[in-house]
Structure formats: structure tokens, C-alpha cells
Amino acid sequence: MRIAVLGAGAWGSALAIALGRKHGVTLWGRDAAQMQAIAASRTNQKYLPGITLADTVSVTASFSEALAGADLALIVTSTSGLADMISATLTETTMAKTALPTLPIIWACKGFDKLTGKLPHETIAELVPPGALYGALSGPSFAEEVARGLPCALTLAANDRVFASEMAGILNNNTLRVYSSVDLIGVELGGALKNVMAIAAGISDGMRLGLNARAALITRGLAEMVRLGVAMGGKAETFMGLTGIGDLILTATGDLSRNRKVGMLLADGKSLGDILRDLGHVAEGVNSAAAALALAQKHGVNMPITEAVNAVLFNNADPRDALKALLARDAKAE
Numbered sequence: 001m002r003i004a005v006l007g008a009g010a011w012g013s014a015l016a017i018a019l020g021r022k023h024g025v026t027l028w029g030r031d032a033a034q035m036q037a038i039a040a041s042r043t044n045q046k047y048l049p050g051i052t053l054a055d056t057v058s059v060t061a062s063f064s065e066a067l068a069g070a071d072l073a074l075i076v077t078s079t080s081g082l083a084d085m086i087s088a089t090l091t092e093t094t095m096a097k098t099a100l101p102t103l104p105i106i107w108a109c110k111g112f113d114k115l116t117g118k119l120p121h122e123t124i125a126e127l128v129p130p131g132a133l134y135g136a137l138s139g140p141s142f143a144e145e146v147a148r149g150l151p152c153a154l155t156l157a158a159n160d161r162v163f164a165s166e167m168a169g170i171l172n173n174n175t176l177r178v179y180s181s182v183d184l185i186g187v188e189l190g191g192a193l194k195n196v197m198a199i200a201a202g203i204s205d206g207m208r209l210g211l212n213a214r215a216a217l218i219t220r221g222l223a224e225m226v227r228l229g230v231a232m233g234g235k236a237e238t239f240m241g242l243t244g245i246g247d248l249i250l251t252a253t254g255d256l257s258r259n260r261k262v263g264m265l266l267a268d269g270k271s272l273g274d275i276l277r278d279l280g281h282v283a284e285g286v287n288s289a290a291a292a293l294a295l296a297q298k299h300g301v302n303m304p305i306t307e308a309v310n311a312v313l314f315n316n317a318d319p320r321d322a323l324k325a326l327l328a329r330d331a332k333a334e
Contacts (some may be wrong), residue, residue, distance in 0.1 A: 001170055004028060004070040006085060008035065008059075010047035011108060012076030014143035017048075019074075020057040021149075022173045027059050028066035035061040051147045072104050072167075074137070078282045079111040082120055086127045104163065105134040106156065110191035111284035112291035119192070121159070121184040133163045136184060137171075138191040139242040140250035142257075146176065153177040155243045157187035179242065186238030189229045193306075194248040195259040195285030196292055197221030200305050201252035202263020203312065203319045217305065218252050224303040228292070231299040259285035266312055267319050289313055304329060 001023045005016045008029030016027040029035045038044050039059040042052050053059070060066050067073065077085050086105075105128065107120050116123070124134050135158030146152050152175065158164035161182050168180035181187055200221060204213045225248070226239045238244055251257045262283045265275045276283065293310050296303040308326055311317035 001071045002026070002069050003072045003074055004066045005074045005076060006066065007076035008038065008044065008047075009076065010044075010143040011141075013038075013044040013048050013053075014147035015074065015076060015108060015137075016057050017051065017053055017147045018149070018152075018173070018176050019171065020054040021175070023056070023170075025057045026066045026070065027053070027057055028063065029059075029061060032061040035059050048144060048147050051144075067103070070103060072106065075105065075107040075109070077109055079109045079120055079284060080114040080287065082107060082109055083113065083123050083127065086124065104167070105132065106137050106158075106167070107134075108137045109284075110138060110188070111195065111288045112192055114287045117291040117294060119185070119188045121188060125159075133160055134158065135164055135167065136188055136191075137178075138187050138247070140246040142250070142254060144256060149175050151175055151177070153179065153242055153246075155179045155181050155187055155241065157181040157184045157243075159184065181238065181243075183235045183238045185232055186229050186234030187243045189232065189234055190225060190239055190243040190247060192284070192288045193225045193228065193292055194221075194244070194251050195283070196289045196306055196309050197225070197248055198251040198257055198259035199263040199266070199285045199289070199309050199313070202257075202260035202265075203267045203309075203323070204263070205260070206264035206267025207319065207323070209323075214252070218248060221252070221305050222248055224296075224301075224305055228296055228299065228301045228303065231301050232295065258283045262286065272313055285309075286313060 003019055003023050003025045005012050005025055005027045008027055016025045019025050075085050109120060113123055120136060135156050137154055137156050139154035141152050141154060156164055156168045156178055164180040164182055168178040172178040201214050201217050204217055222245055226236050229239055230236050251259055262275055289309050292306050304326055308322040312319050312322050
């Protein structure tokens with residue numbers, strides 16, 4: 001299979017490396033100078049220094065070249081850039097205009113659109129023609145480990161059961177295990193909401209509240225994720241799998257987690273603006289927090305941890321005061 005990976009950040013490059021062990025891959029990025037440097041050195045020095053791209057991975061800054069002969073478009077931008085990527089691919093090149101309507105689309109971004117608050121599959125469904133096949137690739141995965149060839153398991157949720165199963169089998173290899181699902185809502189909510197809970201866990205870790213407190217936040221955070229997911233039409237069992245509890249555990253405890261780092265720095269008293277400026281990568285949990293709270297209010301779902309994270313991020317609440325508010329809640333049955 002020939003796969004066009006659209007997006008040359010850490011995750012896009014890591015997937016290109018991993019999938020390039022089995023398939024022909026073209027890695028596209030919009031920065032021509034960066035792509036020339038990657039092509040020359042065979043390394044994405046900015047995001048994955050020291051990790052070499054396989055010979056099966058081509059590198060380009062041209063849409064038409066990336067899509068030429070592709071059997072699959074794998075979009076790996078930020079969630080807020082997803083609509084622009086689809087629209088640009090549809091309208092700005094002749095190859096895209098003719099190829100994309102019949103080309104299956106998979107995206108590997110997590111979170112809500114910053115402007116619309118929509119999940120990726122909602123954005124995609126409005127842009128692609130009727131009958132198009134598409135899906136979300138998600139799960140517990142740090143880009144660096146995937147690029148290094150360490151074992152990883154992901155879930156591919158799609159709008160068609162046969163497509164999900166067949167594509168999962170195609171993408172599956174000896175280091176990247178891929179499961180299939182048709183629960184797009186559950187898979188995408190899991191990938192978005194776990195980042196919010198990771199910020200909460202990071203605040204707890206930054207305040208040195210201990211492993212007990214972190215475990216409690218993860219567990220009660222998962223309960224919030226399930227409540228909202230079910231209210232929106234997702235399946236509760238999805239949140240017990242890779243894209244729910246699996247991704248939550250990784251993001252809330254791993255030292256490579258950007259969202260956990262945001263929480264830890266907030267606990268240290270740093271401002272959100274300074275944190276995001278210095279981070280150098282997208283922390284989707286910041287955008288997802290406000291969207292998650294809006295959805296909770298819309299669906300009448302109680303999400304106190306999400307409320308506390310929003311208070312710290314956007315209302316200048318002191319992390320210690322936010323934690324006290326959580327601990328002061330009335331006792332109730334689990």
C-alpha cells in the first residue's frame with residue numbers, strides 16, 4: 001500500500017517511520033526548507049532527532065506529489081488544522097481534486113476543533129463526499145517510542161465496519177498492533193478527554209500530592225469520560241480499552257506527556273501563556289478543556305475535575321484552591 005502521511009511533526013514522522021517498515025510512505029510537510037532538511041539527513045531533527053527514516057519513506061513539500069498514487073491519506077495535523085488540511089487538499093491541487101473523493105482518509109489527531117468545538121469525525125463528515133471511507137487512529141502512543149520501534153497498540157475507529165477491520169489489518173505490523181472499532185464518538189472522546197485529565201494529574205504531581213492522589217484523579221477522571229461519552233452516544237466499553245483508560249494512564253503518568261507537563265508547570269506557578277510559548281509542541285488538553293466543559297453542560301453531565309481544570313486554565317484559579325474545592329465535595333456512593 002502507498003500511504004500519504006500529511007503532517008511532518010513528531011507524530012506524523014513517527015507514523016511514517018513505523019508504517020514505512022511495511023508500506024511505501026510519502027511524508028508531506030508544508031515547510032519546504034524543513035522537508036528538504038529531512039530528505040537530506042533522513043532525520044526529522046526538530047522533532048525526532050537521531051531516528052532515521054526508512055528508505056521506503058519519501059519526503060516532499062508538494063501536495064500533488066504526496067497524493068500521487070496514494071491508496072490512503074493519513075492526516076497528522078493538530079485537530080484545529082484538520083478542516084484546513086482537508087479543504088486545502090481538495091481545492092488547491094489538481095491531484096487532490098481528483099484523488100481525495102475516492103481516497104480513504106484516516107486522521108491521527110486528538111481533541112476538539114478550537115473554533116467549532118466539534119470532534120474530528122464531525123468535521124470530516126461535513127467535507128467529504130457521500131460514501132467516503134474514513135476513520136480515526138488513536139490510542140496510548142508517544143511519538144518517540146513509536147519511531148524507535150518499541151511496541152505500541154492503537155485502535156482504528158471508522159465509519160464502516162469492513163473498512164475498519166481491513167485497514168487495521170493492513171496497518172498492523174510487528175511493532176504497531178492495530179485493533180478495529182466503529183465507535184468513532186467513544187474513541188475520539190477518549191483521545192480528547194484524557195488530555196484534560198492529564199493536566200489535572202500533572203497539577204497533582206506538581207504539588208507533590210503523591211501516587212494515591214494521582215490514582216484517585218485518574219479513576220474519577222475516567223468516570224467523567226464515561227459519563228460524557230455515553231451521554232453523547234459512545235459505548236462505555238470503549239473507554240475501558242486502549243483509547244480510554246489506556247491512553248489516560250499513559251498521558252496522566254508518562255514523563256513524555258505534554259499535557260501532564262502543563263499541569264506540573266501550572267502547579268509551579270507559571271502562567272499558561274508562558275507554558276504554551278515555551279512548550280514547543282501542541283498541548284491539546286488546553287483546547288479540549290473548554291470544549292469538554294461546554295459539552296458537559298449541554299448534556300447535563302457532572303464533570304467536577306474538568307470544571308477544576310478549566311478554572312485553573314482560564315479563570316486564574318489557584319491550583320491549590322481548585323483541589324480543595326474537589327476535596328470539599330460531599331461524600332457519595334461510587
